[in-house]
Every structure is written in C-alpha cells, then in structure tokens.
Amino acid sequence: MKVKTISISALFLCMPMSLLLAQNTQDTLKGEKKIDEVKIIGNTKKSSESNIIATQRKSAEIIERVGAAQLSKQGVGDVATAVTKATGTVKQEGGNTISVRGLLDRYNATTMNGLPIPSDDPENKNIDLSLLKTDIIDYISLEKVFNPRLLGDFGGANINIVSKEYSGKGFITLGMESGYNLQNSKTDKFLLQDGPNYFGTKVQKVPANALAAYNYKTSWNFKDAFGPSMTMPINTGLNLQAGKSFKLGEQGRLNTYAYAGFNNDFTYREGSEGQFGRETMFKEYNKVQKYSYTTNTTGMLNLFYKINSNHQLKWITNYIHSTNQEAKIYEGKIRDYAEDGGAYVRRADYKVTNTLVNQLGGDHKLTDKFSINWIAGYNYLNSQRPDRITNTLVSNGDGSYSATRESGLNNRYFDNLDDKEYTGNLTLNYNLNDQAKIAAGYQGRFKERKFLSRQMDFKWRNDVSDPIRITDPNNVDAIFNSYNYAKGFFDITSSFGLSTELQPIIYNGNQDVNSGFANIDYKFSDKFMAQLGVRYDRVKQFIEWNVNYYTPINEIEKVYNKFLPAFNLKYSINDKQNIRLAASRTYTLPQLKEMAPYIYVDVTETTQGNYYLKPSDNNNLDLKWEYFPKSGEVISLSGFGKYIQNPISRTLINSSDQFLSYLNAGDWAYVYGIEAEIRKDIFNFGNGSKLYTFINATYMNSKAELDADKVAKDTYNPLSGNSLFTVSFDTKEDKLQGAADFVGNANLGLNHKWNSGSELDLVASYSYVGSYIYSIGSLGSGNIEQKPINMLDFTAKLRFKNNIDFGISLKNLLNPEIKRVQQNLLNSETYNFKRGQIIGVNVGYKF
Numbered sequence: 001m002k003v004k005t006i007s008i009s010a011l012f013l014c015m016p017m018s019l020l021l022a023q024n025t026q027d028t029l030k031g032e033k034k035i036d037e038v039k040i041i042g043n044t045k046k047s048s049e050s051n052i053i054a055t056q057r058k059s060a061e062i063i064e065r066v067g068a069a070q071l072s073k074q075g076v077g078d079v080a081t082a083v084t085k086a087t088g089t090v091k092q093e094g095g096n097t098i099s100v101r102g103l104l105d106r107y108n109a110t111t112m113n114g115l116p117i118p119s120d121d122p123e124n125k126n127i128d129l130s131l132l133k134t135d136i137i138d139y140i141s142l143e144k145v146f147n148p149r150l151l152g153d154f155g156g157a158n159i160n161i162v163s164k165e166y167s168g169k170g171f172i173t174l175g176m177e178s179g180y181n182l183q184n185s186k187t188d189k190f191l192l193q194d195g196p197n198y199f200g201t202k203v204q205k206v207p208a209n210a211l212a213a214y215n216y217k218t219s220w221n222f223k224d225a226f227g228p229s230m231t232m233p234i235n236t237g238l239n240l241q242a243g244k245s246f247k248l249g250e251q252g253r254l255n256t257y258a259y260a261g262f263n264n265d266f267t268y269r270e271g272s273e274g275q276f277g278r279e280t281m282f283k284e285y286n287k288v289q290k291y292s293y294t295t296n297t298t299g300m301l302n303l304f305y306k307i308n309s310n311h312q313l314k315w316i317t318n319y320i321h322s323t324n325q326e327a328k329i330y331e332g333k334i335r336d337y338a339e340d341g342g343a344y345v346r347r348a349d350y351k352v353t354n355t356l357v358n359q360l361g362g363d364h365k366l367t368d369k370f371s372i373n374w375i376a377g378y379n380y381l382n383s384q385r386p387d388r389i390t391n392t393l394v395s396n397g398d399g400s401y402s403a404t405r406e407s408g409l410n411n412r413y414f415d416n417l418d419d420k421e422y423t424g425n426l427t428l429n430y431n432l433n434d435q436a437k438i439a440a441g442y443q444g445r446f447k448e449r450k451f452l453s454r455q456m457d458f459k460w461r462n463d464v465s466d467p468i469r470i471t472d473p474n475n476v477d478a479i480f481n482s483y484n485y486a487k488g489f490f491d492i493t494s495s496f497g498l499s500t501e502l503q504p505i506i507y508n509g510n511q512d513v514n515s516g517f518a519n520i521d522y523k524f525s526d527k528f529m530a531q532l533g534v535r536y537d538r539v540k541q542f543i544e545w546n547v548n549y550y551t552p553i554n555e556i557e558k559v560y561n562k563f564l565p566a567f568n569l570k571y572s573i574n575d576k577q578n579i580r581l582a583a584s585r586t587y588t589l590p591q592l593k594e595m596a597p598y599i600y601v602d603v604t605e606t607t608q609g610n611y612y613l614k615p616s617d618n619n620n621l622d623l624k625w626e627y628f629p630k631s632g633e634v635i636s637l638s639g640f641g642k643y644i645q646n647p648i649s650r651t652l653i654n655s656s657d658q659f660l661s662y663l664n665a666g667d668w669a670y671v672y673g674i675e676a677e678i679r680k681d682i683f684n685f686g687n688g689s690k691l692y693t694f695i696n697a698t699y700m701n702s703k704a705e706l707d708a709d710k711v712a713k714d715t716y717n718p719l720s721g722n723s724l725f726t727v728s729f730d731t732k733e734d735k736l737q738g739a740a741d742f743v744g745n746a747n748l749g750l751n752h753k754w755n756s757g758s759e760l761d762l763v764a765s766y767s768y769v770g771s772y773i774y775s776i777g778s779l780g781s782g783n784i785e786q787k788p789i790n791m792l793d794f795t796a797k798l799r800f801k802n803n804i805d806f807g808i809s810l811k812n813l814l815n816p817e818i819k820r821v822q823q824n825l826l827n828s829e830t831y832n833f834k835r836g837q838i839i840g841v842n843v844g845y846k847f
Contacts, residue, residue, distance in 0.1 A: 050632040052139060053679065057628050060521050060531045061568050062145040062580050062638075064677075068164070070694070071134045072761075072797070079140060080129035083159060086142045087638075087675045088698035090743055090769050097124050099772075100144065101640065101671065101700065103156030104738040106648060107588050107618070111160045113316065113359055115423045116151065116445060118381040120322065120353040123600070123607075125591050127355070129159070131322050135175075135241060136259050136300045138162045144640075145568065145622050146584035148517035148533035149427065149439070152564045155588050155618035155642065163316050165304050166243035166257040175844040177237035177263065179809070183836030184268045190233045191222040191291045191327045191474075193348035195387060199262070200295040200323030203352055204387040206414050210456050210502050211492050214485040216412065218387060220476035222327045222348065225293070233293075235840070237263030251308040259300040267292045271833035273330065275604045275658060278780035279825050282658055283604055285332035285345070290833070297321040310365040314375075318357040325350050330603055334392070337404055342395030344473045347603055353383045369431040374424075381419040385453075388413040390603075391476050400469035403479050405460045408601075410480070415453035422446045440518040447511045449592055452504040455495045465489045495548040507596035509543040511589075519566075531568040536561070539589065543611065545596050552719040556595070556611050562587050580624045588616040590648060594662040604830070606659040607650075612715045612724060614664050617645040634679045641672035647704055649737045652778040654726045660775060661725055664714055666705030669736050673700035689752045697744035702736035706776070727778045734783065735773050742770035757801035767791040774820050782823035784830055790816050805844040812837050 052067040066082055076082045083098055084091050090099040097105035110117055110126040119127050143150060143158040150158050184190070195204050195218040207215035226233060239261030246254040269290045275282040303315040330345040337343060361375030392409035393401040403410055427441035458480050460467055465487070468479050484490060496503050519533025539562065544555035566584035573579065590613035599608045619642065626636040647669035653661050677696040684690045706729040715724035749763040767790075774784040792814045797807040812835050820831040 049679070053628060053632055053634050056634065057578065057626070060529060060570055061143075061147050062582055062622055062624055064142045064144065065139050066142070067139040068134060068137055076134055078130040079132040079134060079137065079161060082134055082140055083129060083142065084767065085694075085696075085745055085747075085765075086140075087677050087696040087745075088144075088673075088700075088743055089142070089157075090740055090772075097126060098129065098159070099738050099740070100142070100156035101642070101673065101698065101739075103642075103671070103736075106591060106594070107155035107616075109151050109154040109158045111151070111158060112318070112357060113163055113361070113375060114149075114160060114425055115359060115375060115377040116379075116421070117161075117357055118355065118379045118419045118421055118447075120355060120381060120383055123593055126159075128322075131296060131298075131320050131353075131355070132161060133239075133259075133261060133296075133298055135239065135261070136164055136298070136318070138164050145582045146564070146566050146586050146620060147531065147568060148519045148535040148564065148566055149441070151443075151445075152515065152535055152537045152562055152586050153513075153589050155586055155616065155620070155644065163300075163302050163318075164257050165255055165302065165314075167245050167253075167255045167304075168243070170244035171242065172847040173241040173844055174847075175237075175239045175241070175261075175805075175842065177235075177840060177842035179235035179265075179838050179840030180232070181235070181265075181267050181836040181838050183815075183834065184233045184266060186270065187268050187289070187291075189224045190226055190266065190268065190293075191329075192225045192293055192325050193327055193350055193387075193389065194219040194221065194223050196323065196325055196350050198264075198295075199297065200321065200325075200352060203384060204414075206454055206502070210454075211494060214480075214482040214492070220389060220391065220480060221474050222346070233266035233268070235263070235265050235838075237261065237842075239263075248305075251306075253306045255302075255304040255306070257300075257302040259298065262295070262297045264293065264295045267836060269833045269836065271831075272332075272829060273604045273832075274332075274828055274830050276781070276822050276824060276826065276828040276830065277658065278782070280335070281333060281339075281828075282335050283330075283333070283343075284828075285330040285343075285604070287331040288833075289329045291327040293325040295321075295323045311362070312364075313362045314360070316357070316359040318355075320353070320355040322353045322355075323351065328603065337392070337406075338394050342397070344393040344395065344401055345603060346389070346391040346393070346473070346476070348387075348389040349385065350387065351383065351385050353381070356380045371429045373427045373429070376424040377422070379419070379421040379423070381417070383417040385413065385415045393470075393473050393476075396469060400471050401473045402467040402469055403458075403460055403476070405462060405467070408455075408457050410458040410460075411455050412458075413453065413455045415451070418450045420448045435523045436520060438518070438520045441516070443513075443515040443517070445511075445513040445515075447509075449509045449511075450506075451508070451593075451596075451598070452506045453495075453598075454502050454504050456502070457493045457495070458490055459493065460490045461488065505547050505598060507543060507545040507547075507592070507598050509541070509592040509596070511542075511592065512540045514538045527572045529570050531566075531570075533566050535564040535566070537564065537587075538562075539615075541589070541592070541595070543592055543595050545598065547597055547599070549599075551597055551611075552717045553611070560587075560589075560615060576628045578624075578626050580622070580626070582620075582622045582624075584620045586618045586620065588618060588644075588648065590615060590662065594648070599659070606657075608653075608659055608661050610661050610663060610715065610725065613648065613662055614646050614714070616647050616664075619643040619645075629680070632679070633681060634677065636675075636677045638675040639673070640675070642670060644669045644671075644704075644736075647736065649704065649776050651727060651776045652781055654728055654779055663711050663725065663727070665711060665727075665729075665776065666707045667710065669702065669704035671700055671702035671736055671739055673698055687753050687755055690750075692749050692751065694747040694749070695745065697742070699742050700739055701741070702739040703733055704736045705733055706731060728780075730777050730780055730782060734776065737773045737776055740770040740772040742768065744768045759799045761795075761797045763795050765793045765795075777823065780824070782825075784820050784822045787817075787819040787821060789818065790814050803846040805842075805846075807840075807842045809840040809842075810837070811840065 052065045088101045141160040243257040274284040299319045305313045326349045328347040334343040359377040365371045392404045431437045515537045517535040523529040539560040542557040569581040571579045596609040621641045624638040646664045649665040675698045682691045712723040746766045752760045769789045774786045777783045794810040822828040
C-alpha cells in the first residue's frame with residue numbers, strides 16, 4: 001500500500017479511539033431482563049438522528065441507518081448519494097451501482113419496506129438508487145449482517161428504503177432548484193440526439209419495413225439542444241409535497257403523504273478511453289466528448305390507516321419515469337481501420353425507464369403475545385433503448401471522412417426489457433415471556449423477464465458506388481438517406497445477416513424463490529441476549545434465448561436449495577456500550593443477464609453472458625463495539641470477514657476480438673477489514689446550536705483464487721466437446737474484483753438556531769475511495785484498475801421562521817480525474833474523465 005493511503009487510513013481509523021479517550025463512561029444499566037421492542041413512541045420522527053441511533057442501540061441485530069434529517073442537512077437529494085454516506089460503501093464509477101465492503105452489485109440487494117424492487121438496467125441486479133429521491137423516505141437501513149427475515153441472496157448488504165409516513169398538521173410544500181455544471185462552459189454547443197424531447201416522454205419505434213425501405217424519421221446528425229438561442233444548459237427541478245392526517249371514527253386515523261417532482265441534469269465531459277491487450281492497441285481514443293442529459297419524474301402516494309392501537313394498514317405506490325440521453329464522439333485509433341489515427345466514432349444512446357412499485361401491508365396485534373405483519377407487492381419495470389445510433393467514420397487525410405463499410409459499425413439499435421414481479425412477506429411473532437420471543441414466516445418472490453433487441457446494420461456497397469466523402473463528420477445524413485438507399489448504394493441488414501425479416505435477439509427468464517424462516521430472541525440476563533435463526537430458500541431459475549450465433553443449447557433451468565443459519569449475540573457492557581458478534585451463511589445468485597449469452601457491444605467494452613454460471617456461497621462473520629455517549633451520538637469499531645465459495649467475477653476472455661464475461665473464476669475468495677464510525681457533537685452553544693461531525697472509514701484486504709482449469713471445466717459442454725470460455729490468468733491469486741482497500745467519509749457541520757425560530761445548517765463533506773480492480777485480465781493483458789478518488793462537497797441551508805427554505809450547494813469541488821489504468825506492458829489508460837463542479841441553489845415554501 002502506498003504511504004499516502006496508509007496516512008489517510010491511520011487518520012480516519014485513529015479518530016474514534018482518540019475521541020473515546022475524552023469521554024466519561026458511567027454504568028447506569030437497569031437490572032431488567034425484558035427484551036427491548038424497538039418502537040416509535042408519540043410523535044417522535046423515525047428519521048431523526050436521535051431516534052436512528054436509539055434504534056441502533058436497542059436492536060438485537062447489527063444495523064446501520066441514515067435518516068432523512070441528516071441527509072437534508074448534507075444537501076443529499078438522491079438515495080445513491082445517501083447510501084455512500086454509510087460506512088464501507090462506494091458508488092462504482094462509470095455505472096450506477098453500489099459496492100459494499102468491496103462486494104459489487106451482484107452481492108447486494110435493494111428493498112423498499114422489506115420487499116425487493118426491480119432493477120432499471122438488465123446489466124445490473126439493483127435499481128439505480130439515484131432515481132429515488134430522499135424526499136420520499138424516512139430512512140435508509142444498510143443491513144450488512146444477515147438475519148433470517150432478510151433475503152438470502154446477498155453478501156455485502158441489504159439496502160432497505162423505508163417510505164415516508166407523515167403524521168401531524170396538514171402541509172403543502174413547493175420546492176424549486178437550479179444548478180450549473182461549470183464544465184459545461186467548455187463547449188459552445190450542447191449536442192444531443194434528434195428525437196427525444198425535454199421531459200423524456202417521446203420514444204421512437206422501430207420503423208415499418210426496417211430492412212426493405214428507408215423509413216427512418218429521425219436524423220443521424222446530432223442537434224444543438226440550445227441553438228440558435230442563447231439559453232445555457234442549466235439544471236432545473238420542481239417538486240410538490242403534501243401531507244395530512246385525518247381522524248376516522250373514535251380510534252382510527254389516516255395519514256397521507258404525496259409527492260410529485262421533476263428534475264433534469266446537463267453534463268459535458270471530455271477525456272479519453274481505450275481498449276488494449278498485453279501490447280496491442282484495439283481502440284485508443286485520445287479525444288472523447290460526452291454530452292449527457294437526464295430527467296427524472298417521480299410520483300408517490302403513501303396511505304397509512306391506523307384502525308386502532310392494534311391494527312394498521314398501509315398502501316404505498318411509487319412511479320418513476322427516468323431518461324438518459326448521451327451523445328458521444330470518439331476520435332483516435334482503431335486496429336485494422338485507423339491504426340495511425342483518423343477514426344471518428346459517433347454514439348447516440350437514449351435510455352427510457354418506467355418503474356412502478358405497489359405495496360399493500362398490515363400490522364396486527366391479536367393478543368398481548370401474538371402479532372402478524374404482512375406485506376404484498378407488485379413491481380413492473382419497462383426499460384427501452386429506442387433508436388441508439390452508432391457511426392464509425394475514417395478520415396481520408398484531406399479533411400474529409402467516409403463511413404466504414406464493415407457490417408455492424410454503422411447501425412441503429414432498439415431494445416426493450418419488461419420485468420414483472422410479485423412479492424410477499426408474512427411474519428408471525430409470539431412473545432413466549434419477558435425473556436424470549438419467536439418469529440416465523442414465509443417470503444415469496446416470482447419474477448418474469450422478457451428482453452428483445454433489434455439492430456439494423458448499414459453497409460455501404462463499394463461495388464455500386466464509391467464511398468461518399470463528407471467534410472463535417474456530424475453530417476451522416478449525407479451518407480445514409482432515402483435517396484442513396486433507393487439508388488442501391490447501401491444495404492440494411494439485421495444482426496442475423498441479409499434477411500427480409502427483422503428477427504430479434506431475445507432472452508426470457510423466470511426466477512422463483514420460496515422461503516421459510518424462523519428465529520428466536522432470548523435474553524439470558526440484563527446484559528446478554530442472543531438471536532438464533534435459520535432460513536430455507538428454494539430457488540428456481542429458468543432462461544431461454546435466441547441469439548445471432550451458434551450455442552449448443554438454447555435454454556437452461558437450475559434449482560437450488562439453500563439452508564442459511566444465522567446468529568446475533570449482543571452483550572451490553574452498560575447502557576451506553578454494546579459488544580456484538582454475528583455469523584451467518586448467505587448466497588449470491590447469478591443474474592439473468594449474466595447468464596444469457598446475449599452480446600452487448602459498447603464503444604470500448606463488449607460483454608457476453610455465461611449460462612453455466614453458478615451461485616456463490618458467502619460465509620460471514622462480524623464483531624462490533626459501539627458506544628453511545630449521549631442522545632444522537634455514536635462511536636463504533638467493527639471487524640468483519642467473508643469467505644466466498646465460487647465467487648463471480650467479470651473477466652477478460654481469450655479471444656482475438658476482446659470481450660468480457662462473468663465467471664466463477666476460482667473456488668474461493670475472502671475479504672476482511674475494520675470499520676470505524678463517529679457521530680459526535682463537538683460543542684453546543686446558544687439556543688440549541690451545535691458544531692458536530694460525522695466520520696466513517698473502512699479498511700479492507702481481499703484475495704481471490706484464479707483458476708483457468710476450473711473455468712474450462714465449469715463451462716464444458718459435452719454436446720460440442722468444447723468449453724464455452726477459456727482464460728489464461730496472469731496470476732493464481734489476486735484481489736477480489738471491486739474491493740477498494742480504503743473508503744472514508746468525513747463531515748463537519750454547523751447547526752445554528754436563532755431565538756426568532758430561524759435555523760442555519762452548514763455542512764462540508766469529504767469522501768475518499770481507494771483503488772480497486774475494475775476487471776480481471778487474461779493472456780498477459782493485465783487487470784484494469786480504478787484509481788483513487790477524492791471528493792468534497794459543501795452545502796448551506798437556511799430555514800426562515802416564515803416557512804421559507806433557501807439553500808446553496810457546491811458539489812465536487814476538487815473535481816478529480818476518474819481514471820482507470822490497465823496493468824499491461826504499456827500501463828495503458830483505458831478511461832479518464834472529470835465530472836465537473838456543480839453550483840446549485842434551491843428554495844422551498846411550506847404552506
């Protein structure tokens with residue numbers, strides 16, 4: 001490890017102990033054995049910092065939560081950023097997924113109110129958490145330690161998002177926000193694809209007779225989103241929230257909360273990308289420009305009906321419409337086509353996602369000892385890429401460009417993903433006595449996925465006409481148009497070759513999980529309690545496909561039976577200190593997309609699924625000490641270890657045309673580390689004002705076996721007599737893919753209250769993410785390593801007595817390079833961009 005990393009690690013991890021030495025501890029633990037029930041009493045807000053920490057102290061399990069109150073002070077507007085404020089979490093660069101304790105997206109799970117929610121991207125297991133706004137939540141629970149009530153399919157963490165429940169006087173809040181990325185000033189034009197509109201509601205369809213006629217209504221050319229006007233690419237947002245509590249009858253009460261909002265984001269980036277072998281250049285783009293425009297439209301309605309003190313029903317519905325437009329230009333070299341430079345690649349990508357989450361649940365106390373909790377859900381997700389455009393041009397050396405004639409390098413692409421999922425939980429709780437309680441239940445999850453893609457390839461016919469030369473590489477309409485097609489200058493073919501029918505590439509899948517669980521909480525004394533439990537999961541995965549190359553089989557079904565024991569032990573040193581020990585066994589399923597032999601081609605990366613992929617089994621151990629100096633404060637230190645059997649890794653495959661797949665690359669992997677957290681008031685002054693800090697850090701070490709013979713054996717097909725994949729790892733052992741050696745967050749905040757009732761929050765937030773393996777190399781190509789990242793944000797929020805809020809935010813002030821380097825003989829740089837510094841303002845009024 002580098003000296004710089006050691007010094008940063010030491011600084012973060014020594015802080016908890018140094019602050020601890022300044023505290024006075026007094027044992028005031030009551031001599032009672034009754035098991036604590038974590039309840040919200042009176043009108044205490046579940047999202048408040050004091051209640052979040054009080055729940056953590058009383059819980060039988062190891063839990064970590066981030067509340068809406070804390071996130072509001074830090075100016076955090078989406079759940080993805082919120083989760084990275086928890087210990088040991090990292091948002092993966094170049095994607096929208098979260099790594100927890102070094103374990104990537106596939107090792108984590110996302111739930112809302114205990115029920116799974118769908119992913120918006122077939123590449124990923126979990127939803128892009130940045131789509132979920134923090135306005136609609138009470139808190140986020142990061143459950144890194146398994147207990148039998150949780151989904152068995154996780155190894156890093158279960159991220160549970162708890163929907164907002166409002167109670168109190170009626171209110172309506174109108175919020176507006178605006179922002180500007182300073183990096184956008186580097187371009188005089190903001191280029192986007194032709195077709196989509198401002199709100200992301202317009203979607204292009206596959207044209208009729210797509211292979212037999214030129215029926216494309218949208219232009220190949222990028223448009224200037226703001227020309228010829230003088231308008232700037234400024235981010236905007238508008239939201240409306242309302243809540244009211246109604247009394248129904250003598251005991252009944254209906255709590256309602258509704259949210260509707262829209263926001264967008266303009267981002268321009270410039271940098272470099274590449275694809276390399278051991279000494280070979282496949283693609284090297286030293287000038288890359290990316291124009292991105294995203295939208296998010298969210299609607300939510302929460303109804304909580306308290307029938308009486310013993311019975312409550314809840315209905316939650318959440319709809320998200322999100323879009324992501326990208327116009328990208330790559331200039332540089334391509335092997336075999338432009339090895340000395342002059343390559344010019346254009347990619348327009350438009351992704352549209354509609355997500356609907358519906359949940360109906362209830363809590364019923366039938367007797368003093370017996371209660372039932374249930375919740376059922378229906379999730380629907382549709383994700384499309386309508387009219388993705390790719391062009392590959394090559395300079396002629398005289399200032400003009402021509403389109404390459406090879407099939408697949410100039411195309412239009414459409415895909416569609418439909419996910420339907422039915423989920424449900426039923427839990428029976430029984431208090432045997434003051435020392436013991438048991439819980440048993442059933443959980444079901446039934447997912448159906450349908451995916452199809454269609455690609456139209458445009459191939460210039462040199463035997464009919466010389467290639468058309470254009471001086472403006474953005475003017476592709478001059479090459480591919482209805483006139484030239486009518487003249488027979490180019491053909492339009494499908495991914496399956498010359499055909500009059502546009503045959504789709506498809507994969508369809510089902511994943512059914514039936515689960516039963518039981519656990520007992522037993523309090524042996526006023527200081528020591530234990531939770532013991534077991535979960536049984538019966539998992540069935542089925543997938544079928546039709547792709548544009550030969551596969552020995554076209555469907556596969558797998559059934560797994562998983563027995564998952566767990567225990568949690570808690571010893572209270574006094575009423576301010578706990579020691580906890582937990583051990584469990586979980587598993588990680590391969591995702592349907594990771595199994596489908598579907599080839600997804602990006603500009604510098606190509607991936608293909610592996611239908612022989614097997615689940616990983618995760619053996620987990622945690623030891624934690626926690627200290628609660630006073631209400632709202634916590635200091636903790638944890639040690640953890642995970643031993644993973646059949647770990648899944650994204651790996652480079654031996655091939656003349658480089659691509660990545662998902663493999664059980666070895667028999668074992670392990671990760672271990674220590675975590676520290678501080679939430680502490682530094683000093684208090686005035687009328688409840690305070691200066692406070694929130695610091696957490698995680699240091700990790702990992703190792704994974706890499707066994708090429710195992711890969712060949714696991715992917716061997718007796719029908720073909722060959723292995724599906726072959727690899728030649730550069731070493732027999734390496735770090736676990738995605739595991740950063742060090743992750744830290746440090747926040748310093750000032751909360752000032754005036755006697756008039758106005759309030760000011762100032763928060764500076766610093767984050768550090770250490771280096772980690774982005775992908776594993778083969779054939780001497782070397783691993784691709786994500787380099788360390790430093791981030792700094794500042795927010796100020798002023799709440800006036802007259803119900804007006806005003807805020808200022810400065811995001812990504814350090815604006816670091818996001819860099820990946822391939823550890824080959826050339827130390828090739830495969831990715832280098834900056835996100836840009838963002839200045840934002842927001843204002844709200846509560847009626």
